[in-house]
Amino acid sequence: MRAGLLRDVPDGLTRRARGFVGTHGATVDVRPVESHRQWWLERDVPAAVIDRMAAYQRRWGGLLLPPAPQYDGGPRYLEPDAPEGSDSEGWWFEAGTQRTAVPYSFMIGPSGEFGIHANRWVPLHATVEGWGESLALAHHASRWARQITALVGDDADGVERDGCEPVAEVRGLADTWWRGADSLVALYTGEAEALDFPRGRVAVIYSGLDDWGLRGGG
Numbered sequence: 001m002r003a004g005l006l007r008d009v010p011d012g013l014t015r016r017a018r019g020f021v022g023t024h025g026a027t028v029d030v031r032p033v034e035s036h037r038q039w040w041l042e043r044d045v046p047a048a049v050i051d052r053m054a055a056y057q058r059r060w061g062g063l064l065l066p067p068a069p070q071y072d073g074g075p076r077y078l079e080p081d082a083p084e085g086s087d088s089e090g091w092w093f094e095a096g097t098q099r100t101a102v103p104y105s106f107m108i109g110p111s112g113e114f115g116i117h118a119n120r121w122v123p124l125h126a127t128v129e130g131w132g133e134s135l136a137l138a139h140h141a142s143r144w145a146r147q148i149t150a151l152v153g154d155d156a157d158g159v160e161r162d163g164c165e166p167v168a169e170v171r172g173l174a175d176t177w178w179r180g181a182d183s184l185v186a187l188y189t190g191e192a193e194a195l196d197f198p199r200g201r202v203a204v205i206y207s208g209l210d211d212w213g214l215r216g217g218g
Helices: 015-024 033-041 047-060 128-144 190-195 211-215
Strands: 081-086 090-096 105-108 114-117 121-125 147-152 176-179 183-188 202-207
Touching (some): 114 190, 121 128, 128 183
Antiparallel strands (some): 081 090, 090 105, 176 183
């Protein structure tokens, strides 16, 4: 494992996320996609899908980040594997193995979304970058907030968002971030949707933030 990625952080991230990945990230060795190409081709996985997996590995493969605040920490590290799907429905592949025994897989969707697959496919963020931005923002907000409040289930639906703006860089789908006058709000609905589990909805409110706390290089 190699720690400290300040010179090797993937591009396309905000300054905040680049600092988070560069300071707190590490890389581990992963299996090359090309070593399995012929095996997958023989099982009717299209070459274009394998090419997508190889591109994902070149950009993200082996990246190990601190645990996410939800989803039992997220993937242990990023590594493409296990393509599945069809030409009519689209193709997914595994984004990285779970840290714990959660009842879903972390997947990359047909259009590059980062999400979870259980009873159904639920994209959390429109891109892998969005997932990374969300982790970086949670880390940043938890350091600077004067108070952190978590609401679960129906209580999460009552979070006041009037006057808030979406945090665009997280590219939120099932999971979104909102910025208010002195607070950040993270809304996590992926487990609720994927598992038909309403109490899986979680809202985390980081309050008492100054301008640096609200944006922090984003």
